[in-house]
Structure formats: structure tokens, C-alpha cells
Amino acid sequence: MLPPRGGLLWLGLVLGSVGSAALGSSATDALNVLLIIVDDLRPSLGCYGDKLIRSPNMDQLASRSLLFQNAFAQQAVCAPSRVSLLTGRRPDTTRLYDFNSYWRAHSGNFSTIPQYFKENGYVTMSVGKVFHPGVSSNHSDDSPYSWSLPPYHPSSEKYENTKTCRGPDGELHANLLCPVDVADVPEGTLPDKQSTEQAIRLLGKMKTSASPFFLAVGYHKPHIPFRYPKEFQKLYPLENITLAPDPQVPAGLPPVAYNPWMDIRQREDVQALNLSVPYGPIPADFQRKIRQSYFACVSYLDTQVGHLLSALDDLQLASSTIVVLTSDHGLPCTL
Ligand SMILES: *[C@@H]1O[C@H](CO)[C@@H](O)[C@H](O)[C@H]1NC(C)=O
Numbered sequence: 001m002l003p004p005r006g007g008l009l010w011l012g013l014v015l016g017s018v019g020s021a022a023l024g025s026s027a028t029d030a031l032n033v034l035l036i037i038v039d040d041l042r043p044s045l046g047c048y049g050d051k052l053i054r055s056p057n058m059d060q061l062a063s064r065s066l067l068f069q070n071a072f073a074q075q076a077v078c079a080p081s082r083v084s085l086l087t088g089r090r091p092d093t094t095r096l097y098d099f100n101s102y103w104r105a106h107s108g109n110f111s112t113i114p115q116y117f118k119e120n121g122y123v124t125m126s127v128g129k130v131f132h133p134g135v136s137s138n139h140s141d142d143s144p145y146s147w148s149l150p151p152y153h154p155s156s157e158k159y160e161n162t163k164t165c166r167g168p169d170g171e172l173h174a175n176l177l178c179p180v181d182v183a184d185v186p187e188g189t190l191p192d193k194q195s196t197e198q199a200i201r202l203l204g205k206m207k208t209s210a211s212p213f214f215l216a217v218g219y220h221k222p223h224i225p226f227r228y229p230k231e232f233q234k235l236y237p238l239e240n241i242t243l244a245p246d247p248q249v250p251a252g253l254p255p256v257a258y259n260p261w262m263d264i265r266q267r268e269d270v271q272a273l274n275l276s277v278p279y280g281p282i283p284a285d286f287q288r289k290i291r292q293s294y295f296a297c298v299s300y301l302d303t304q305v306g307h308l309l310s311a312l313d314d315l316q317l318a319s320s321t322i323v324v325l326t327s328d329h330g331l332p333c334t335l
Pocket residue numbers: 102104105138140
């Protein structure tokens with residue numbers, strides 16, 4: 001089992017022969033590890049008691065797993081929270097609070113969890129967003145230290161922030177809310193679908209491997225923009241979407257402590273609302289639409305997790321693989 005270092009796993013589901021030694025003296029009878037890390041997922045899941053969300057695959061995983069009930073986020077942005085999780089060290093030690101440095105060069109040559117597995121006879125593989133891309137992982141997802149094979153990134157990810165969302169005017173926009181017809185988007189696919197396919201290909205290859213594996217699969221949704229197959233929107237009729245219970249800026253909040261969500265404001269559909277900076281507010285009907293699309297992305301993500309876990313079963317790897325599902329830090333703003 002992964003040691004619970006640092007306590008960053010705010011949502012962790014563990015499946016498999018929990019309690020057996022994954023890193024025994026012999027690598028041949030060691031358990032494999034499948035780490036699924038989801039970007040900006042908060043516990044809006046059936047297994048955490050949410051009555052609206054449809055997350056049957058993650059709920060089923062939770063039902064045969066250890067479900068963690070406490071949330072810890074060392075830093076509410078991707079790069080530092082992921083580096084903290086993957087090195088087992090707090091941001092005060094990695095000295096990364098933003099996106100702009102690589103810990104090995106900046107604060108210490110700390111080992112990572114995948115590196116530790118790699119150095120102990122595992123084949124380690126990265127699919128999608130595991131480390132945050134860019135400087136904070138040396139533009140290489142910490143290769144070659146962490147990974148046995150070159151990390152995989154879905155080719156359609158480059159379209160995430162481009163004009164691929166059909167607006168009411170019939171034109172394509174770069175929107176926050178972006179339910180799409182998958183057949184219509186560039187390459188006819190979405191990044192998380194490609195990541196699932198690649199992960200399943202790798203599992204197929206590892207089935208006959210003499211070495212155990214550590215496969216990390218990093219899903220992009222439900223991070224913004226909410227670009228997802230439009231059929232998932234139907235699961236969440238707007239009239240069933242409640243507003244956040246706590247939308248007000250807290251009285252006495254120092255302005256420096258407020259996040260004006262500039263990354264959301266840049267999107268064309270949000271720009272059109274002429275929201276005042278820094279506090280908004282966002283009109284109630286648009287708040288409902290944001291929540292609807294976030295929930296739809298969670299359900300879309302859930303189907304990807306379902307495909308991945310089915311493949312693990314079909315390949316008869318489930319009983320020899322520990323599954324961990326976690327997020328990086330929940331959602332950095334109240335939606
Ligand atoms: C970062 O990557 C560059 C080139 O790929 C490499 O030369 C350098 O040694 C790496 N930095 C560290 C600290 O490993």
C-alpha cells in the first residue's frame with residue numbers, strides 16, 4: 001500500500017489486496033498500482049452522499065475500497081499540490097507555491113512516489129496530467145527520474161482552450177461551458193477519452209510483463225473549461241440544480257485573500273456577462289449552468305474511470321492491482 005505520507009489525499013479510494021506488501025523483497029509477486037488522479041474533483045460524488053451526482057463507477061469502486069473522509073490540500077493549485085503529493089513533502093519543503101520552479105533544481109533532489117517504485121523493479125508509466133506540465137516538472141513530467149517510458153499526453157488536449165464550443169449564434173467559441181458533439185470536435189475525440197484508450201493499451205502490454213507496474217492516469221476533467229460530450233448535460237436538468245449555499249464574499253475578508261477567478265472571466269461566454277471585477281456577482285442562471293456543466297463533467301469522468309476499471313477486470317489484472325483514486329486539491333472556488 002502507498003504510505004499515507006503528507007496526508008494530501010483528500011479523496012482516496014483503495015481497491016485490491018489492501019494490506020499486502022506491494023514492495024516485497026521479490027518484485028515478481030508484488031502488486032501493481034493504478035493511480036488515478038483527477039483534476040479539480042471535489043467530493044461531489046454519490047459515495048460521499050451527494051444525491052444529485054451520477055457517479056456509479058466511482059461509487060462502485062468506493063464500495064469495495066477504503067474511502068477517506070477528510071480533505072487536505074497543501075496548496076489550492078495544481079503544480080504545488082501535485083508535487084507535494086508525489087514527493088510526500090509539504091510546499092514549505094518543496095518551496096513550490098505556484099507553477100514556476102522545478103524542485104530538483106530549486107529546493108532539493110527529492111524522490112517521487114513513481115521514482116521509488118521504478119527504483120524497486122516496477123515499470124512506471126504516466127498518462128495525461130499527473131505532474132503539472134511546464135517548468136514545475138522540468139518540461140518532462142519529471143522524466144527520466146519518475147518514469148520508465150516517455151509520458152503520454154493526449155493529442156486533442158491542445159484544443160481545450162480553443163474555439164470548439166458551438167454557441168447559440170451557431171459560431172464556435174472558446175467558452176467556459178462547452179458541451180460538445182464529440183464527432184464534431186477536432187480529431188473527433190476528447191483528451192480524457194484518449195488517455196483512457198492509452199492507459200488500456202498499456203495495461204494490455206503489462207499483462208504479460210515480468211515486472212509489476214505503476215500506472216498513473218491523470219484525467220483533465222472536471223477542470224475548466226467544461227468541455228464534455230453533450231449527452232452528459234441531460235443528466236442534470238437546470239431546474240434540479242441548486243445554487244451554492246455560501247456565495248457571499250465573507251465580511252471582513254482582506255482583499256488579498258480573494259481569488260477574482262480571472263481564468264474563468266477570460267472565456268467568451270463569461271466575458272459576455274460583463275461581470276464586475278473583482279467580486280462579480282455571477283447571475284444566478286449562469287451559476288446554475290456552471291454547476292450543471294461541472295456535474296456533467298464529473299459524470300463524463302466517471303464513465304472514463306468505468307472503462308479503465310473494466311479493462312483491468314477484463315485483463316484479469318484487478319486482483320493483482322491496487323487502485324488509488326484521488327484529486328489534486330478539490331475545486332479552488334465555490335461553485
Ligand atoms: C531539466 O531538463 C534539462 C534538459 O532536458 C536537463 O538538462 C536538466 O538536467 C534537468 N534538470 C534537472 C534538475 O534534472
